[in-house]
Amino acid sequence: MLRFVSLAALDAVAFLVLRFGIRALRDEAMLGQAVAAPLAAVFPRGLLGGLSFPVAVVLGLFLAGAYGQGDSRRSAARVARGVGIAVALTLWANLWQQSVSQVLFQGVLIAAFCWCALMMGRVFYEGLVRLIFNVPADGQPIVFVGDRDDYEAQRTHGILRGGMDSQRATSWVHVPRSPDGLPAESTQKTIDRLHAALAALHAHTVVLCGEFAKPTFEAIVETANSAGIRVLSTSRASGVVERRVEMVWYNGTPFVELTVPSLMAWQQAVKRVIDFTLASAGVIVLSPLFLAVAVLIKRDSKGPVFFAQKRVGYAGEEFTVLKFRTMRAGADAEKAALSHLNASGDQRLFKIPDDPRITKLGAALRRWSIDELPQLFNVVYGTMSLVGPRPFFKADLKGYLDHHFARLGAKPGITGLWQVAGRSSVVDFEEVVRLDREYIERWTVWLDLSLLVRTLPAVLRGRGAY
Numbered sequence: 001m002l003r004f005v006s007l008a009a010l011d012a013v014a015f016l017v018l019r020f021g022i023r024a025l026r027d028e029a030m031l032g033q034a035v036a037a038p039l040a041a042v043f044p045r046g047l048l049g050g051l052s053f054p055v056a057v058v059l060g061l062f063l064a065g066a067y068g069q070g071d072s073r074r075s076a077a078r079v080a081r082g083v084g085i086a087v088a089l090t091l092w093a094n095l096w097q098q099s100v101s102q103v104l105f106q107g108v109l110i111a112a113f114c115w116c117a118l119m120m121g122r123v124f125y126e127g128l129v130r131l132i133f134n135v136p137a138d139g140q141p142i143v144f145v146g147d148r149d150d151y152e153a154q155r156t157h158g159i160l161r162g163g164m165d166s167q168r169a170t171s172w173v174h175v176p177r178s179p180d181g182l183p184a185e186s187t188q189k190t191i192d193r194l195h196a197a198l199a200a201l202h203a204h205t206v207v208l209c210g211e212f213a214k215p216t217f218e219a220i221v222e223t224a225n226s227a228g229i230r231v232l233s234t235s236r237a238s239g240v241v242e243r244r245v246e247m248v249w250y251n252g253t254p255f256v257e258l259t260v261p262s263l264m265a266w267q268q269a270v271k272r273v274i275d276f277t278l279a280s281a282g283v284i285v286l287s288p289l290f291l292a293v294a295v296l297i298k299r300d301s302k303g304p305v306f307f308a309q310k311r312v313g314y315a316g317e318e319f320t321v322l323k324f325r326t327m328r329a330g331a332d333a334e335k336a337a338l339s340h341l342n343a344s345g346d347q348r349l350f351k352i353p354d355d356p357r358i359t360k361l362g363a364a365l366r367r368w369s370i371d372e373l374p375q376l377f378n379v380v381y382g383t384m385s386l387v388g389p390r391p392f393f394k395a396d397l398k399g400y401l402d403h404h405f406a407r408l409g410a411k412p413g414i415t416g417l418w419q420v421a422g423r424s425s426v427v428d429f430e431e432v433v434r435l436d437r438e439y440i441e442r443w444t445v446w447l448d449l450s451l452l453v454r455t456l457p458a459v460l461r462g463r464g465a466y
Contacts, residue, residue, distance in 0.1 A: 326362025388413025
């Protein structure tokens with residue numbers, strides 16, 4: 001309750017400070033009319049007035065789970081979801097009086113400003129908590145209990161993440177594997193060592209690594225709980241390759257659900273709004289470049305301006321991807337004859353350095369990824385996203401192993417982790433799948449924006465593009 005009340009009060013104060021700041025810049029013109037005029041157009045008087053918006057912010061953050069323990073309250077994604085709920089609750093009535101585009105534009109800007117204010121408040125809150133409760137800047141003391149071999153195996157498989165073992169204060173209580181349980185004398189020695197470690201560190205958390213026999217497990221948990229210390233135990237389900245692990249209730253019974261990593265409905269909706277807005281703006285801004293490239297292609301070689309090809313994307317759905325033509329006409333029919341030149345050695349990653357089918361202009365277009373720009377039309381239409389796994393051929397599905405299908409959990413993108421990591425220089429299909437899966441598992445709006453920003457330097461370097 002203390003955590004909820006203090007965080008809710010801080011969030012309300014952060015929003016009110018933001019509102020007063022907007023009013024000072026808009027009404028008092030503290031930075032001049034050059035700033036006041038645009039603010040007045042975007043945030044007219046009365047838009048953020050009253051108590052409705054701060055109440056909606058607190059309600060939205062509560063529904064998004066941003067008042068929970070640990071990482072929940074620090075999660076930028078949860079705060080973003082809460083702000084989105086607040087904006088939707090307060091601006092939906094404006095749809096009856098204003099255009100959808102105007103309300104959407106206002107909502108995005110309000111959400112962005114509000115998110116920044118709330119996250120700065122959360123940073124202040126975390127600093128205050130560390131100061132009051134004397135928590136080290138690099139984390140609370142942790143005692144690890146278990147077999148070190150199990151711990152190293154869990155780190156290797158990505159079950160333990162976030163550098164837990166790099167905490168400022170840590171201690172180990174080694175418990176060897178024993179399927180039948182430790183002898184009573186050994187169990188008591190283990191508990192004595194655990195008591196000593198907890199007292200020496202003033203530990204806040206005990207992390208159980210690996211598997212324990214039931215008597216040993218119960219003794220360790222009872223010892224930690226009796227000291228009022230939080231106990232965390234890694235799940236064997238977390239080691240199942242490429243699966244999202246969630247706790248669910250089914251017919252009154254708790255289960256661990258294992259599902260294929262994929263974007264949820266709300267995530268797809270948020271991506272779609274961002275994709276449509278940015279891609280539409282991109283098509284308008286780049287239309288002179290499109291026209292110039294089209295003229296150059298027609299003058300450079302015979303054939304159509306665009307190259308259309310069937311690919312497979314989200315959930316295995318087939319669609320037509322658009323590119324500027326960079327090869328001579330009929331080059332696709334020559335693919336089989338040139339398969340021996342494939343640099344990756346894998347037909348699912350067909351890449352040929354100095355491909356003889358590429359025209360002189362096509363080589364330049366590929367080097368700077370200009371040939372990919374017509375895919376903005378795919379994004380506007382909804383068959384692709386700005387950021388995501390790369391689209392692939394339907395024939396490639398025949399060679400897929402089960403875990404490769406994780407790539408189908410999001411719409412294919414113009415750019416993504418694979419492209420930023422090395423573009424065509426990444427020739428290991430397993431590495432491509434890993435990067436695509438990592439993107440889906442880690443997806444946030446900010447990850448998309450960061451990848452878009454990082455794509456430009458990757459393109460300008462021009463390495464690995466052929």
